[in-house]
Amino acid sequence: MKLFYIPGSCSLAPHILAREAGVDLALIRVERGQSRTESGADFKALNPSGYVPFLQLEDGRGLSECAVILQYLADQAPTKGLIPPAGHHERYLAQQWLNYIAAELHTGCYTILLRPAYGAEVKPFVLGLLQTRLAYVDRHLSDHDFLLGPNYSVADIYLWVTCNWAQYVGLDLTSLPALHAWHQRIGARPAVQTALRTEGLNFKAAAGRT
Ligand SMILES: N[C@@H](CCC(=O)N[C@@H](CS)C(=O)NCC(=O)O)C(=O)O
Known part of the structure; x- marks a missing residue:
C-alpha cells in the first residue's frame, strides 16, 4: 500500500x-x-x-x-x-473520538487558525473555541490513561498529531496538564519517534x- x-x-x-x-x-x-x-x-x-x-x-x-x-x-x-473490533460498543467510542478530532479540532479549529485565507478577525474566536474543546479532552484525560480508557488507540494517534500544531496557533499545552502529560508520553513512543x-x-x- x-x-x-x-x-x-x-x-x-x-x-x-x-x-x-x-x-x-x-x-x-x-x-x-x-x-x-x-x-x-x-x-x-x-x-x-x-x-x-x-x-x-x-x-x-x-x-x-x-x-x-x-x-x-x-x-x-x-x-x-489499536482499534476495537467492528460492531462492539468500544468501536463506536473510537469513532466518536475520531469524529470529534476531525470535525471539532482539526478542520473546525486548526484549519481555520493555520490558513492565511481565513481572515485575522475570526481567529481569536476560533482560538477560544479550540481552548474550550481541548479543555473537555483534558478533563477526560485527567481520569483516563488514553482516550479509550486503558487502551492506546488510533484516536490517541490522531489527537497527538493535532496537538503538535498548538504551538503554531499560540496555545501552550502546559495550561492543560492532563493533555500535556499524555502528549509527552505518546511523543516518547518508539513508533512515533x-x-x-x-x-x-x-x-x-x-x-x-x-
Ligand atoms: N477532511 C480531510 C482533511 C485533510 C486535510 O486537511 N489535509 C491537509 C493536510 S492536514 C492537506 O492535504 N492540505 C493540502 C495542502 O496543504 O497542500 C481529512 O480528514 O483527511
Missing part, C-alpha cells in the same frame, strides 16, 4: 499508526499547496479532493479522510489492539501544520 503524505500534517497519524501496527507502507510525499507528488505526478488525478492523507491499496483503489484511513490500517492488524524522524521532524519542533 502507498500512503501519500505531507510532512507533519494530519497524514502523520496514519504514518505513525502503520509503524505501531507493523503494516508495511510505501510513503509518497506530496508537495504542500501544489497538488503534485515528489516525482511531479498530478496528485489530484489520483485523489480529486487533493487532501492528504490518501491511501492507495494494493489493487489500486483509494481511500481518503484521515479518520477512515486510520480505521482501515488498524483493522489490518487486529491483534495489535521513528515516524517523525522519517518525515524529517523532531518532537520538540513538533511537526508541521494542518
